[in-house]
Amino acid sequence: MDGYGSGKDERSEPDGDIGCCGYVLMFFSIxxxxxxxxxxxxxxxxxxxxxxxxxxxxxGRVVSGGAKGPGLFFLFPCVDxxxxxxxxxxxxxxxxxxxxxxxxxxxxVDAVIYARIFDxxxxxxxxxxxxxxxxxLAATTLRNVLGTKQLSEILSDRESIAHQMQTTLDDATDPxxxxxxxxEVKDVRLPVQMQRAMAAEAESAREARAKVIAAEGEMKASxxxxxxxxxxxxxPSALQLRYLQTLNSIAxxxxxxxxxxxxxxxxxxxxxx
Numbered sequence: 001m002d003g004y005g006s007g008k009d010e011r012s013e014p015d016g017d018i019g020c021c022g023y024v025l026m027f028f029s030i031x032x033x034x035x036x037x038x039x040x041x042x043x044x045x046x047x048x049x050x051x052x053x054x055x056x057x058x059x060g061r062v063v064s065g066g067a068k069g070p071g072l073f074f075l076f077p078c079v080d081x082x083x084x085x086x087x088x089x090x091x092x093x094x095x096x097x098x099x100x101x102x103x104x105x106x107x108x109v110d111a112v113i114y115a116r117i118f119d120x121x122x123x124x125x126x127x128x129x130x131x132x133x134x135x136x137l138a139a140t141t142l143r144n145v146l147g148t149k150q151l152s153e154i155l156s157d158r159e160s161i162a163h164q165m166q167t168t169l170d171d172a173t174d175p176x177x178x179x180x181x182x183x184e185v186k187d188v189r190l191p192v193q194m195q196r197a198m199a200a201e202a203e204s205a206r207e208a209r210a211k212v213i214a215a216e217g218e219m220k221a222s223x224x225x226x227x228x229x230x231x232x233x234x235x236p237s238a239l240q241l242r243y244l245q246t247l248n249s250i251a252x253x254x255x256x257x258x259x260x261x262x263x264x265x266x267x268x269x270x271x272x273x
Contacts, residue, residue: 025059029076044075046082053120054082067120085120089181092135096189097143105151108189111162113138113169114182122177130176134169138183141168151190158185 033040048054053067058080067085075082096110115134117123123130145165146154154161162183169180 025079026076029079032077040077044077045072046075047072048084051088052084052086054084055121055124056080056082062121062125083124085117085123087117087120089114089116090131091115092131092138093186094135094139094142096187097139097146099143099146101146101151101154102148103150106191107146107151107154109142109146109154109185110187111138111142111165111183111185113165113180113184115169115173115178115180117177118179119177122175127176130173130178133176134173134178134180137172138165138169141165141172144168154188158188161185 033044046054048069048071050070053069054073055067056063056073056075058076063080068082069084091112091114094111094113096108099107099109101107113134117130127133142165145161145168149157149161162185166180166183169183173180
């Protein structure tokens with residue numbers, strides 16, 4: 001009666017020979033179990049939740065068959081011990097790291113990682129603290145990856161940086177039984193002087209673009225005025241109608257006195273005489 005089942009992703013570990021003393025202790029354990037039955041049975045039966053696995057050690061050696069659970073499993077008194085492992089996804093906030101980019105700019109970057117334990121046995125026997133080690137490795141990996149990037153890449157290519165970090169972390173934590181599922185770069189904080197310099201650069205670029213657009217507009221307007229002047233020069237009546245239209249617009253805006261001159265054609269006839 002050693003459990004209802006074990007995870008499919010668990011890797012079996014060999015028992016190893018426990019030696020003569022081990023078999024003697026196993027015999028006394030069975031004797032104690034029989035003498036104090038059924039009270040000993042209560043102490044020997046353990047339960048782990050659906051999201052947990054139990055790694056059983058018998059006289060310091062991992063019991064073959066991999067981690068047990070979920071459900072009920074049995075321990076021999078005074079011989080067996082166990083450690084339960086949570087297989088749910090956990091997340092870590094990586095504290096802000098002071099990083100010197102490849103173009104010698106100091107930035108503070110923080111991130112978050114999502115990971116889970118896929119092999120309970122490896123997470124116990126291969127590393128002392130799987131969660132703490134993963135967190136420390138993530139902080140170191142963040143500094144190493146961003147140290148090879150320029151500031152423009154850090155600001156604009158976060159998705160690629162996160163994917164590179166995930167691949168690096170996943171390869172490093174695989175012997176620990178940890179699977180890094182996702183990495184996200186949360187924030188990139190620049191020095192105040194750098195922020196001012198970038199703001200001034202962006203403002204200068206916007207001003208230059210505005211001047212170019214204004215110059216192009218003036219050029220197009222000048223061409224349109226020249227074409228209109230050429231058309232009016234060919235037709236004196238069109239010029240006179242434009243003159244009257246301008247007077248009408250001025251009169252509609254404000255109450256004012258307008259001195260209306262003689263028609264342009266009459267002035268032209270008088271000048272020819």
